[in-house]
Amino acid sequence: MSSRCRASFAFIAVAALVAGACNREERHSRAKPIGETVPAGESPDTIWPGGTVPQTLDPRAKLYDNNAPAISQGQQLFTQMNCVGCHSHGGGGMGPALMDDEWRYGGRIDQIATSIAEGRPNGMPSWRSKLTTDQIWQLAAYVRSLSGQPSKDAVSSRAEAMSNATPQTLAPREPAHTSDTAEQ
Amino acid sequence: MILEPRFTDSVADLPTHKFGPSSLTWWGIIGFMIIEGAFFGLAFAAYFFLMGHEQGWPPEGRQAPNLLWGTLFLIVMLLSEIPNSMIKKAARERDVPTIRGLMPVIIGIGGVLLVIRGFEFNNLNCRWTDDAYSSVIWMLLFLHTTHIITDWGDTIVLWLLMRTDLGWEGRRLVDTDENCLYWRYVWLLWIPVYLMIYWVPRL
């Protein structure tokens, strides 16, 4: 490989690192509100029968997925909104466990966001009128971090609370699951 | 105005190496010893600071580390002082064959110690994420482990050098002498760490 080509490889690698790093730390406390309530027509449900090719990812995903401030806000919301009541710290209880890779309604960030916004049968309440879209997506980002899907650098090792789980930064990373029901 | 030199006496016949405080590397080693001493001293301070908060130490529901491996470590380490002192005396007497003979012994003891240390880490009866007590215990053990590994590495490199012809040079003997001094410092530091990890929780 000519040195010029090797140099360009190095440059691309650095740029990727830079881009990755930038997004990971970006705080989206947007001053101007984006009038983005959930789009008027309910977002079509994200479970695709017959395992067809999943829909394209929601553009908002890259703002929240792997974004450290969003995951940290989601962590605080998770306790403040008493999700711990049913899901405990991700191990599950009355609600399903969030730390494993079993996703009844899809493990992708937009699918989790829809689960939170719409609610699900067997007891998951709909939070669309209680939380803003921004908060719902932050919670979705944190739920994904419970099952180890985002990168290790974006999650926090523990909360300022009783230590309840092994640190996320040490947990092995899980690949993102589109929807399990399709595979069963 | 450049000053003209007025020649007084000559230093040509001064030696190029001496043992003890005359040697420059002795002062360097003492400098690093004080740095590590300050490091460990502050780690002890943090240990007692966190201990001050608790009624019981270790906090309730937590068992103190098992004594076996820590005590074994202490004994083997104290025994290693025997070859260590012999090497130090041999270095002072330019007895390079004995040095070349004994250094593998002390390197071997170092290896054994590291193995025992592995078992020690398993017998602390706590993970570092459990609470501040476990974190401090793990920190003390980790600090001492890095201390041992650095000196073990130094000893290996020095041994490889002593096996060459340069082993007979005065400066290398001074290095060996100071490395033995440093090993003595490593196990001297282990005694307070040992007491704090294994015996203070049992008081």
Next chain:
Amino acid sequence: MSAHVPERVRREDERLARERQKIARDGPKLKGAKLEARLERTWSRPRGIIGWLATVDHKEIGRRYIVTALLFLALGGVLALAMRVQLAQPDSALISPQRYNELFTMHGSTMMFLFAVPVMEGVAVFIIPLMLGTRSTAFPRLNAFSYFMYLFGGLLLWGAFLLNIGPDIGWFAYTPLSGPQFSPGKRADIWAQMITFTEVSALAAAVVLVCTILKTRAPGMTLARMPLFAWAMLVVAVMIIFSMPAVALASSMLISDRLIGTNFYNAYEHGDALLWQHLFWFFGHPEVYIIFLPATGFVSVITETFCRRPVFAYPIVVLALISTGILAFGLWVHHMFATGLPRVGYSFYTSASMTVAIPTALQIFCWLATMWDGRPRFQVPMLYVVGFIVTFVIGGLSGVIIASVPLDLQLHDTYFIVAHFHYVLIGGAVFPLLGILTYWYPKITGRMMNETLGKIGFWMIFLGFQLTFFPMHLAGLLGMPRRVYTYPAGVGLELPNLLSSIGAFVVAAAVVLFVINGLFSLYRGAVAPSNPWGASTLEWAAASPPRPYNFAHIPVVESRTPLWDAEGELPVVTGLRVDEKEILLTTVVAATPDLREPVPGASLWPLIAAIAVGVLFVSSIFSPWAVVFGAIPAAIATAAWFWPKELKRHPEPVIS
């Protein structure tokens, strides 16, 4: 020597002994231009970029330290200007809160860790060997390693800042704000790892300075004849050795809290947020004396030279330095008066904080007495000394005010404190630094700085400083807390903040003027003789700029002011090698010649070791396993640094 030496080795010893006689040494037979030509060849480093990276010459490393530190001063200053523009008027939305928090964190961290301590070490590393009459520092490769670690620490912090992942937690990063939950992402880790870099660099430089000052002084320079700047740097180096491990331990514990989930600072798991404050300030307060004491050394040097008189009561000044160094370790809780610790403990720290003012007061008396008894000439360095005394004493007295608990409870973490520490840091350290840079500029570059530009610069920075920082006393009393990105209108804070913002630009202009003066004089300044100010210490016996070997013959010292007592000729000792780098070691107290020590040659290994340790530190932000796997290249690099080039014996030992 003993029975164990085999025949082969004994014959080898005799052969080497014979060769030893043939080694060329300086002395009456080999002196003057011929000697200097050979010494020049032996002591100069290989040419080109490799030689530039591999240099172990204390003068080049010192110059690099100073230039890098002044660059970071400029960068930190630009951040300060941005902060002042934001605070110029109330409720301004010029800079977002997140950006402003990054600005003041970077300003504080850059000024404290990347400018103040390194610039003092840089000046010391350059000047101390010259002042002590030797040719090199002890452990020159460790010195080079120390500079590279400092440089990589600065690049890490500023690289992260420019990549928008800079720290935003304040320069002392109190937990739990800097903890895993409230500082998401890697911002706080980068700050903590920068601490590890600069702390390793400062500790290495401290060991180098202690060994140089204690072991390589010119014969006859007993501790009682050592220049006051050397005393100051000795006390500072010992303080670094005892205080820096505190911040190293605290930042490593913070990184482990944030990376592997330990609970040192987790109040809900038997940890304690105050553990961070205790460990940090146990380092923090000695740190500000580490920055201030070298400046007292500078003031002593300048006062002695420009008043044509040794500093009054030398033993008092030395004892004052030592007692300041010791007392500095007993004060740290006065940073924590508002954290609700028992009041009895606080009263101890109030009295300790007051006691530390006495040694400094005595030093100030001695300088004033020297001016009273001497014949002061008010050139630029002496002006900076006067500016120092006028400014620093205000800072010292405001320090006495906030040492009292009831007063500190009102003034803690307000702009009164910001005014106090700028008075003692800029007034107490930067003024003497600008003075000493002007004073030693001819020695470092061989040219004189422009006198009129210097005087204009002094008056600008002096008056600009008062305009910037005196109103901050009032802002603090009017209730303006620290680190606020804005303040409400109508509370009476508009005028002080506006004045401070205007003053900040005057100070910036003065610093720019100083830099212009520095660069301009590099090429157009008057060529400087070896002793332009008629000073008394040994560094002025060497050429300006000094040759790579500093002195052709090692001088002998018979009094505290060798050059003033020299009467045209300098007593020297001879006998050091000419074909290999060698320095003379002397005993610690009496400085009698004791040993000849080979000096390591230029080598790339310190740089490679610094890169390996740097990679270990940076990657250990992202994964705990980096500590295990990163240690291997670092061990290899340090072993290779120590490993001699050729494994055969020499007539006299050589570190190649």
Next chain:
Amino acid sequence: MTVGGRASVVPLALAASACSYQHYQSTFGNAATEARQFNILFVIFLVICAIMYLAVIAFLVASIARRRRAGEANTVEEGRHHESNPLMRTALISWGAVVGSGLVALAIASFIADRSMASAAANEKLSITVTGNQWWWDVQYNAGDNSKMVRTANEIHLPVGVPVRIYLKSNDVIHSFWVPSLAGKQDLIPGRDTDITVVPRKVGIYRGQCAEFCGAEHAKMALVVDVDSYRDFIKWWQHQLQPAPAPATPLAKAGYAFVTSRNCSVCHAIAGTPASGTVGPDLTHFASRRTIAAGAMPMSEGNLYGWVEDPQSIKPGSKMPTIGLEPNELHAVVAYLETLK
């Protein structure tokens, strides 16, 4: 800032006290025993330090002037073999003695002031618990039985002359409770209980701010302390115990419906309504407060509209999200909030 200058500032401030809420946030407020002792001690320290400073400057000026007249002898030999005359030696010793005794005097003055402050606050009559959160103050008046417990936020009412002990806790990071006109600051540290005692002496409105850096909006974490006469305080207390008044106008009713069913009730609590979230400040008597969003803005309809419509543009990074309300919902919510007197 001479004593005279300070005296003139006090009446000026009082005159302006009636209207603007940013009434007074300076240590010269002298509104409580602690602040008064601070000012007395501060003046003592200032005077003694000024004397020491003038002594140093006098010595400096004298030594500059003294030698300048003796011409600019530049010779090197001049500086050698200078035995310090005994006069200077005694001057050094006396200087050390003066500095030492000055500092001892200041230390003793400081201990006396500290002691008298502690004793003044020995028997407190009122106890409040202030809990610091990221970027607002949760205030709770402790009382014998729970029915008398008042819960409010970002505002404290104190009866003049009555010593009050404020217990300080924190839910997240370290904050610092500081009302300059009343007393010194005290940190709120998670996992530790600290407290501060104040004996207010002068009726008036005093502003305080968080003094320990606590994150993005540290600058806008302020609170207002209203020192009332005893009678007014009791009236205020009784009023605070009442639940929120039921909305009357249809617009307020629509606002009530939105607030209690939608996002607001998840975080905020309004006594007497189903809204019972504890994440955000208590809004039961929100409209009776002087400021919005922990002292970020004075309470006014315009500001209320601005804040409810888009809090992120006023306090970017604050935990209160921008809901994106429709105009009719916004009018309803603001109308209802204004009924919460």
